[in-house]
Structures are given as C-alpha cells and as structure tokens.
Amino acid sequence: MDETELNSYLASHVDFAGSTATQPGVESVRKQVKDVKVQLLDDRVHAYVVFDFHGKDMSLDLEGRLHAANGYLQFEPIRGQIGALPIPQSTLQEAVRRMFDSPENRDKLKLPPEIIDLSIENGEVVISFK
Numbered sequence: 759m760d761e762t763e764l765n766s767y768l769a770s771h772v773d774f775a776g777s778t779a780t781q782p783g784v785e786s787v788r789k790q791v792k793d794v795k796v797q798l799l800d801d802r803v804h805a806y807v808v809f810d811f812h813g814k815d816m817s818l819d820l821e822g823r824l825h826a827a828n829g830y831l832q833f834e835p836i837r838g839q840i841g842a843l844p845i846p847q848s849t850l851q852e853a854v855r856r857m858f859d860s861p862e863n864r865d866k867l868k869l870p871p872e873i874i875d876l877s878i879e880n881g882e883v884v885i886s887f888k
Contacts, residue, residue, distance in 0.1 A: 759883040761798045768794055798881040802836065817841055822854075824883075826876045831867045832858065 822835040875886040
C-alpha cells in the first residue's frame with residue numbers, strides 16, 4: 759500500500775465526525791479529528807492531524823515508526839508538535855505508551871491473526887502474513 763492508497767483508505771473508511779467526546783481514548787480522539795494526511799517516508803510514517811480542541815482547530819504533526827508486536831499495532835514516536843510547539847520526546851513517548859497500553863484501546867489496536875508484522879519500507883506499508 760502506498761501513500762495515496764493509504765490516504766484514500768483513511769478518507770473513505772474513517773469517520774471524521776468533528777464531534778467531541780468526554781472520555782479519553784482512541785474513540786474520543788477519533789471523534790475530535792477533522793482531517794488526517796499521512797506521508798510515508800523511507801521507514802517512517804508522518805501524520806498531520808487537524809482536530810477540534812474546545813471549538814478551535816489545532817494541528818498535530820507526528821512522525822514515527824509502525825510495527826506489530828504480539829498481534830498489536832505499535833507506534834514508536836520520533837518527533838511531534840502541536841501547532842508550532844514541539845512535544846518533548848519523553849512526553850511524546852509516555853502519551854503514546856499510555857494510549858496504546860490502555861485496556862479500552864488495546865482491542866482496537868489488535869491486528870488480524872494472519873498479520874505477523876507491519877512496517878514502512880521505501881515509502882510503502884509492508885504487511886507480513888503467516
């Protein structure tokens with residue numbers, strides 16, 4: 759899957775409702791997201807996300823590596839910023855860890871059993887199957 763196919767899939771399969779939610783987690787973040795654009799760079803994914811924050815549009819610029827571990831999608835952040843404000847690496851890693859390790863989000867990040875790994879190689883999503 760290349761960058762164009764990935765962005766097309768996101769546009770057609772993810773509901774960017776723009777509504778807000780009060781519970782933390784993947785579902786509440788998803789409901790606040792208005793738009794996502796993804797770039798695949800060598801072995802990294804770069805996401806530009808526009809979301810609603812108390813009625814104002816804000817942007818999240820995030821770069822990292824994707825992979826699978828024990829049947830779950832994993833993301834290793836390299837850098838991130840909200841608007842023009844850089845997010846310290848330790849803060850970024852802790853936020854991603856808490857989101858991915860949260861029991862309520864864990865099931866949503868589970869990969870189909872036939873997928874053993876997922877990565878970005880030469881600007882394309884590569885999925886390894888059993």
